[in-house]
Amino acid sequence: MFITVFPRTDEEFCELLPLFDMALRGFDGPYILSDVKFGESPVYFRYGAFFMDRLDYADGSTGYAIQAPDGQKVHDNRAAVFTLPAFVEPPDLIRALVEERLNPAPGELEELLHPYVVRSSLHFSNAGGVYLADSDRGRFVLKEARRWSAFSSDSTDATERLRNEHSALTALAHVGAVVDAVDYRVLGDHEFLIEEYIPGVTVQAWVASNYPFSTDPTGLSAYAVRALPLAQQMVAALTQIHDAGWSVLDLQPKNILIDGNRVRLIDMEAARPLEASAVGSIGTPGFVPHVRTSNRDRDRYALAAVVLHLFSPSLAGSFDPSVLTYRARKVAEQFPADVSELVNALVDAVPVDAVATSHPFRHAAGSALVPANRLVDQVCNGIEWSRRDGHRRYPGDATQFADGAGALLNIETGAAGVMLMLARAGRDVTEDRNWLSARLRDTDHIPFHGLLRGSAGIASVFAELGDADTAEVILLAGASSPDPGADLSVRSGLSGTVLALCDLAGDRDGVARSLLDRCAASLAARITGAADIVSPQSETGNAIGLFDGWVGVGLACRRLAEVTGDDSWEHLMDICFHRELAQLTTADSGALRVDYSRVSYGYLSEGAAGIAFALAQCAPARYRDEIARLTQAVDGLISMNGGLFRGTAGVACALLPVSASGGERARLMTFTADSFLFCGDDPETRMVLGDNGHHLSADFSTGAAGYVGALLSQLEEDPNRWFPVTLPTPIDDDIERGEHNERIAFFAGPVERVRA
Numbered sequence: 001m002f003i004t005v006f007p008r009t010d011e012e013f014c015e016l017l018p019l020f021d022m023a024l025r026g027f028d029g030p031y032i033l034s035d036v037k038f039g040e041s042p043v044y045f046r047y048g049a050f051f052m053d054r055l056d057y058a059d060g061s062t063g064y065a066i067q068a069p070d071g072q073k074v075h076d077n078r079a080a081v082f083t084l085p086a087f088v089e090p091p092d093l094i095r096a097l098v099e100e101r102l103n104p105a106p107g108e109l110e111e112l113l114h115p116y117v118v119r120s121s122l123h124f125s126n127a128g129g130v131y132l133a134d135s136d137r138g139r140f141v142l143k144e145a146r147r148w149s150a151f152s153s154d155s156t157d158a159t160e161r162l163r164n165e166h167s168a169l170t171a172l173a174h175v176g177a178v179v180d181a182v183d184y185r186v187l188g189d190h191e192f193l194i195e196e197y198i199p200g201v202t203v204q205a206w207v208a209s210n211y212p213f214s215t216d217p218t219g220l221s222a223y224a225v226r227a228l229p230l231a232q233q234m235v236a237a238l239t240q241i242h243d244a245g246w247s248v249l250d251l252q253p254k255n256i257l258i259d260g261n262r263v264r265l266i267d268m269e270a271a272r273p274l275e276a277s278a279v280g281s282i283g284t285p286g287f288v289p290h291v292r293t294s295n296r297d298r299d300r301y302a303l304a305a306v307v308l309h310l311f312s313p314s315l316a317g318s319f320d321p322s323v324l325t326y327r328a329r330k331v332a333e334q335f336p337a338d339v340s341e342l343v344n345a346l347v348d349a350v351p352v353d354a355v356a357t358s359h360p361f362r363h364a365a366g367s368a369l370v371p372a373n374r375l376v377d378q379v380c381n382g383i384e385w386s387r388r389d390g391h392r393r394y395p396g397d398a399t400q401f402a403d404g405a406g407a408l409l410n411i412e413t414g415a416a417g418v419m420l421m422l423a424r425a426g427r428d429v430t431e432d433r434n435w436l437s438a439r440l441r442d443t444d445h446i447p448f449h450g451l452l453r454g455s456a457g458i459a460s461v462f463a464e465l466g467d468a469d470t471a472e473v474i475l476l477a478g479a480s481s482p483d484p485g486a487d488l489s490v491r492s493g494l495s496g497t498v499l500a501l502c503d504l505a506g507d508r509d510g511v512a513r514s515l516l517d518r519c520a521a522s523l524a525a526r527i528t529g530a531a532d533i534v535s536p537q538s539e540t541g542n543a544i545g546l547f548d549g550w551v552g553v554g555l556a557c558r559r560l561a562e563v564t565g566d567d568s569w570e571h572l573m574d575i576c577f578h579r580e581l582a583q584l585t586t587a588d589s590g591a592l593r594v595d596y597s598r599v600s601y602g603y604l605s606e607g608a609a610g611i612a613f614a615l616a617q618c619a620p621a622r623y624r625d626e627i628a629r630l631t632q633a634v635d636g637l638i639s640m641n642g643g644l645f646r647g648t649a650g651v652a653c654a655l656l657p658v659s660a661s662g663g664e665r666a667r668l669m670t671f672t673a674d675s676f677l678f679c680g681d682d683p684e685t686r687m688v689l690g691d692n693g694h695h696l697s698a699d700f701s702t703g704a705a706g707y708v709g710a711l712l713s714q715l716e717e718d719p720n721r722w723f724p725v726t727l728p729t730p731i732d733d734d735i736e737r738g739e740h741n742e743r744i745a746f747f748a749g750p751v752e753r754v755r756a
Contacts, residue, residue, distance in 0.1 A: 007048050017045065021649065023395040030148035032187055036082055036101045047088050049076050054445070061359025072678045082202060093456070112187050116140060117193060125156035126150045129189070139197040140182060147189040149457045152282045159191050161269045161282075166193050168271035172244055177237035179266045197264060200259035202376045203230075203306065207253065209311055213602075213639065214636035215334070215667070224311070224335050228275070231307045231342060234264040238303050241265075247295035251302035252287040253309050258665075285694060286318035290357040301354050310341060310569040311335055313695025315640050316675065318365065321355040321362045327594065361678040361696065364686055368673040375673065375686070376711050380425050382687040383698045383705060385680075393435055394418045396699030397690055403537070406444045407437060412452035412491070412645075413725050416461045421708045423465055423723060432464070437470055448478030450489070451496030452547060452701075452725060453537050460500040460725050471504060475511045481523055489535035489543065491550035494523050500555045503725045519581050520560055527553065528571050539606060540596055546654075547611030547645070550580040558728040570731065573618060580611060581626060591632035601636035604650030604699075609634050613654035620657065621732050631658055637668070641691045642676030644722070646707030653710050657730070669714055672707070700724075 005020075007013040009190045023038035026058045029042030037044055048066065054066035055073050065078035068087045077083040080489075082101050084090070090098045092593050110117065115135040123130040128144030132286055142218035151160070166609035169181035183194035201209070210226070212219035234256065241248060278295050287302045304324055305317055311334075312327045332340040367375065386395050393415040400407045400414070410419040419432040440446070440458070459474040487493030498519050504512035535548035546552050557637035558685030561569035584592045588720040594601040594608050601607040612630035615623040634651055652668035657663075676689045678696060688704040690697030697703025709722035720727050 005182045010091045013045075014091050017043065017093065021175040021233040023197055028148065031146055031535045034079065035489070036097050038094070041749040045080065045094065047085060048145075054274065076664065090184060098277050098632070103267050105154040112235055113142070113185065113192070113582040116142060118142065127161075133194075141194040141197050143195065145191045146192075147191075150726040154281065155281060162191055162193050165267075165271065168246060168268040169193075169195070170272075172241060172246060172268070174525070175240045175244065177263055177265055177520060178234065178241070178268065179264055195266075196212060198257050198259050200262075200339050202254045202733075203256045203258060204253035205310070206258045207310060209385075211313060212636075213313075215638070216636050220334050221336060223677045224339050227310045228339055228342070229261065230258060230263055231310055231339075234303060234306060235342070235346070237263060237265060238299060242274060242299070243634050247276075247278070247299050248273055248302070249278055249295060249298060250283050250288070251299060251306055252284040253306055254284070256306065260704045263714050266613055275305060280429075289354045290321055291353065293354045297351055297354050300346070301350050304343075304350050305341060307346055313640050314675065316585060316689055318677050318693040319689055319695065320363050320678065321357060322359065324350065324355060326363055326365055328394060345591075345717055360680045361687060362680075364677040364679040365674070367677040367686065370583055370673070372711055372715050375714075376708060378679075378684055379677075379688065379704050379708050379711070380422060381682070381685045383422060383561065383708070384427070385682075385685055386687065386696070386698045386704075388430075389435070391439075393432065393439075394698040395690075395695065396697050396700045400430075400699075404445060406446035406455070408452065409439055409443065409446065409458060410455075410702045411461065411706070413699045415439075416458045417452075417724070420461045420464065420724060421700065421705040421712075424710050424712060429465065433465060433467060433470075437462075437467075440470075446462040446482035447492065449494060449497045450485070450492035450537075451499050452490065453492040454478075454496060454500075456497040457724060460503050463504050472511060475504065475515060475678040479511060479515060486526075486532055486534045486535060488526055488531075488533045488550075488553050489536055489538070489548045490556065491547040492533065492537040494519055494526070495553045495556035496547075496662065497741035498523060499559055499725050502559050505563070523553070523556065523560075524525075527575055529556075540601075542596065542606060544583055544594060544611075545604075545606035547615050549583070549606070549611075550610045551614040555618055555728065557616045558731070559726070561731075562728050574622075576625065577615060577619075581608075584608075584611075584630075586629075587633070589632060592626060592629040593633045601635055602637050602651065603604075603639070603655050605633075607646075609637075609651045609654035612658055613656075613719070616657040617727055620730050620731055627658060631655070636664075638671060640693070640706070641702070642672040642688065643691055643697070643702040644710060646691055647676070647702075648672045649710040651723045653713055656713060656717060661697065662717075666710050669710065672710075676707075708712060 007014065007016055017038055023039045023564060024041035024043055027042055032044045035044035035046040049064065053065040053067065053073065055063050055075060064076040064078055065073040068074050070170040079298040084102065116133040117135065118133045121129055122132055128146045131142040131529050133140050143162060145158035147159050148157055162374045165183055166184050169178065172178045173180065179198060180196040181193065182196060185192040209225065212223050238248065240541045248268065248271055250267065255265065255267035257266050272295065274295050278298060287305045289298060289301050290538060299738040308324065308327050308331065310332045312325055313333045318324045324347050328343050330521035331343045370378065383394065387393060394398065396413045409412045409416060411420065415432060415436050419429045419436065419444060423429045446455050447453060450453050455474050455478055459471040461470040484493045488495050490496040490499060498516065501512055501516040501519060505516045532549055533553065535541045535543040538548040543549050552575040557569045557573035557576060573715060585595045587593055592608065594606065602609055604610040604613065608630045612627050615627050620627065638653055639648045642649055644653065648668045649672045652665045652747060655665050677686045677687055678689060687696040688707050698705055700706045711720055713721040
């Protein structure tokens with residue numbers, strides 16, 4: 001139990017602190033990293049805000065604020081370290097403690113850890129840190145555990161688990177695939193397990209960097225030659241561990257390192273004797289059964305899931321463990337027989353009851369065989385089934401809970417995006433419209449700017465549904481909103497607002513036209529001023545791609561040229577496009593890629609597909625070479641998500657203006673239907689698995705609403721069916737559509753063939 005006390009004055013603070021210290025002596029508790037410990041009790045203090053307040057930064061982002069004595073808001077640092085606002089003068093009672101915490105004596109920890117010298121931090125969590133250290137005997141890893149921290153559901157804290165891991169590593173010292181324990185230190189409330197250092201990458205990272213994520217048979221066969229021996233080593237390692245009488249219980253891709261061609265298990269924190277109880281043991285979603293099993297069967301399930309991750313990366317097992325069987329069939333279709341034989345043997349070894357789950361939804365195998373019009377109806381049925389009357393209208397991405405009240409209402413993750421796609425599919429959304437109108441009246445602090453995150457985008461939805469009055473009320477409320485600064489993005493910034501206003505302004509004067517003129521002028525000034533672009537709400541933290549980067553700004557410029565008749569916007573469009581292209585990397589094949597941590601990002605949001613879409617939707621002939629090279633980066637792409645922004649449905653949408661050939665788009669939509677649709681008790685209801693595979697989602701960016709938009713756009717071959725507002729008409733398309741698409745065909749191959 002935690003008790004937080006807010007003294008009104010320094011005098012009250014200095015009076016209460018010793019009283020609490022005396023009253024609580026003899027009690028113990030976790031060390032609070034952001035605070036300073038007082039006395040010999042679990043009493044801690046820090047200077048922080050009493051009321052939650054927000055601070056708007058120049059880049060368009062927001063943060064926590066605290067008020068200085070002069071009334072000015074300053075940043076309220078809520079990191080896991082102690083900080084003191086510059087305006088605070090500590091009372092004499094705590095001055096020495098604060099000084100010691102801000103300026104700790106050097107060398108104390110180093111002396112206690114001798115001969116190990118910490119060089120860097122590898123990881124940090126509530127349980128403690130993981131550090132890289134050197135000694136005269138070589139390089140080592142120090143795993144820290146803090147008392148009273150990171151409790152699991154069986155009431156085991158971090159220190160108990162670390163001691164357990166030390167016992168497991170000691171017992172398994174003869175198993176070559178298991179990391180070696182070297183030493184164990186107890187330093188007050190901190191305990192350290194010293195292990196051998198193993199260079200290499202996790203299986204998770206290895207798959208991300210090496211898996212073809214493509215249907216190309218040559219690439220898949222070459223990958224199998226490398227991956228199969230790794231899988232065989234995993235099988236052998238688990239067999240040895242079980243033969244020694246132990247179980248791993250948390251076997252998953254991040255706990256296995258690949259050192260050259262050798263597999264090593266590095267995390268045995270959850271390990272227990274085979275016959276011990278595993279109730280409440282920690283585990284990783286997707287790699288533990290949903291039901292209680294024996295320790296041996298739990299490991300068997302995990303091994304099958306890890307090996308499947310090598311050959312068929314997917315997150316669907318987090319939601320429905322029974323997808324193991326479907327994924328094994330897909331492996332058999334794509335990989336050589338020896339891979340299929342191993343995978344089938346591992347899946348067959350998992351008992352049927354180990355893949356059970358408590359919820360009624362199961363993987364809807366065969367959905368790709370359902371006619372597209374019927375599939376639209378089934379997914380819309382699923383969305384309507386998920387509708388609720390509370391504060392959360394539809395289930396969606398986890399950002400619904402992290403990004404303020406607007407996240408439940410906006411286009412990207414909220415009700416507005418769902419309502420829009422249902423309406424485009426012909427469903428009655430009167431109740432949704434009434435619900436959203438009421439919520440907007442009762443909700444403060446919804447950002448105005450941005451098509452996807454802002455109320456400007458919500459206004460465009462109401463306008464499309466024929467409710468011009470509500471749209472105008474939203475615009476009037478947003479007219480006094482401050483300029484979003486360097487956030488020029490479509491997602492949450494000025495370009496998104498412009499795109500929404502282009503639809504709202506029409507041919508008449510009024511608040512929408514006035515706002516459009518103002519925002520357009522601000523956008524032009526930002527572009528010509530060569531200002532940097534930021535997108536504080538981007539998924540990866542990078543300002544790149546259709547929704548977050550310069551290419552989205554260029555799309556808005558092209559739309560402004562169309563709406564205003566001012567061709568100078570086309571010049572600004574080209575400036576934006578060239579800035580975006582300058583950020584890309586070139587592969588050996590000539591493909592243009594968006595690279596994050598050595599991984600090519602091909603998706604609609606922040607990826608190559610979205611950039612290709614914007615170029616092709618605005619100026620296809622002018623950028624035909626760049627479009628061809630971008631589409632090479634997503635040739636044959638598969639994904640662990642099926643949604644619009646970071647999944648295969650979105651890539652299919654991106655290809656609509658790029659290629660006349662529907663074959664690749666059909667493959668992507670088939671893959672999405674086969675991999676990410678789930679059905680409950682009603683066979684005419686389908687739901688879509690959200691990003692990361694933990695839950696069903698109805699929202700626009702990750703779930704069923706976006707998938708409905710993707711289906712409609714493919715059926716009608718019209719990208720306007722998925723995009724929230726009107727897209728610009730392509731310019732300079734001076735070659736026939738057939739010839740144009742032949743030049744930038746998706747299966748173009750090397751750049752030389754495209755240019756030929």
